[in-house]
Amino acid sequence: MARIVGVELPGNKKCFVALTYLYGVGRTRAFEILKNTGINPDKRVKDLTDEEVSKITKFIxxxxxxxxxxxxxxNRNIKRLIDIGCYRGFRHKLGLPVRGQRTRSNARTRKGPRPSRIKTKKKKEQTV
Known part of the structure; x- marks a missing residue:
């Protein structure tokens, strides 16, 4: 297993897939990294030499x-938005959608689960 930027990459995966385990690296960027370092994307991580691992790390x-x-x-950018008091910062602070999505229905990811309703049964008055 190779260690790149503090993350252990799984040894049995191909290089382009394993690089996506890094936060901020997707498939497109993984292919770009491997192309610029001259490493075959279909090569397995366990087959990489120490020199190739260091080339990838240095490039990244x-x-x-x-x-x-x-x-x-x-996180610093979000904190800046909150500090200057703009609309986007306000939405971040309240935990609501930031980019103009509707909230009357949907938006459950940002708002969290619905509050549970406790059903109370009304006791019927017995007239005797």
């Missing part, structure tokens, strides 16, 4: 933000 660190650096950057 030089050209992209991935893993922790990307996560902190995204």
């Amino acid at each position: 660190q030089d050209h992209y933000k991935v893993e922790g650096e990307l996560r902190t950057d995204i």
Whole structure:
């Protein structure tokens, strides 16, 4: 198993699939990384040499933000929106959809599960 940018890549996967285990690297970017480093995308991770792993690691660190650096950057941007008090920041703070989606119906992912309703049975008055 190869360790790239602090993430263990599964050894039995092909390189282009294994690179998608990194946060911020999808299939397109994985193919781009392998093309620029000159590594066959169909090669298995367990067959990579230490030199190839270091080439991939160096290329990723030089050209992209991935893993922790990307996560902190995204969180910092969201915090900035909240701090300046703009509409998008307000929506982030309330946990509602940010990009104009409707909320009357749907939006359950952002709003969370519906509050449970407790049904109360009304006791019928008995007249005797």
